[in-house]
Amino acid sequence: MRRLILRSFIALSFGLIASLSASIPAHAQGAKGPSGLPLPRFVSLKSKKVNIRIGPSTDYAVSWMYMKSGTPMEIIQEYENWRRVRDADGTEGWVNQALLSGERTAVAAPWMRGKGKDIYVNMRRDPQNSAPVVAKLEPGVVFKIDECNGDWCRAEASGTEGWIAQAEVWGAYPGEAFK
Secondary structure, three states: OHHHHHHHHHHHHHHHHHHHHHOOOHHHHOOEOOOOOEOOEEEEEOOOOEEEEOOOOOOOOEEEEEOOOOOEEEEEEEEOOEEEEEOOOOOEEEEEHHHEEOOOEEEEOHHHOOOOOOOOEEEEOOOOOOOOEEEEEOOOOEEEEEEEEOOEEEEEEOOEEEEEEHHHEEOOOOOOEEO
16 A cells, blocks of 8 residues: 555656646757756657556556557656657657657647648648648658758658658657758
């Protein structure tokens, strides 16, 4: 009984810390986690089956299970070899770092899902609004991103490559540039 109460207290404490830290824009501050890597940051799921737990240990219950590798996640907290992650829908939980990959993936405008059947995210041949559209992605589609320049992300979805406006991507921060 005492162990259960202690676990509940620890889970509550981690939840409180995470909710407080989530309200602070850590990306803008350049915060670093114990790993020395920036917090928050985007990664993807390495495995096909990944359990998300309510706390940073296998002793904690599984709250969610992901069944697809490559799903983008945002790391918002670190504790030893555990990472508190958030998905594009806002679901949060803890996952072992061994199940995460540094490969960047993203979701096409998840906030637009269910807004209508004729809403698409345009993938363009070049990083400019006047460039020809090479593909139309439905909101919620997951794709790989190779680089972002702060305004556009070079993407690959189902064998098609092109550029997507960074404002229509969940998986890269506004203004973030990387190769």
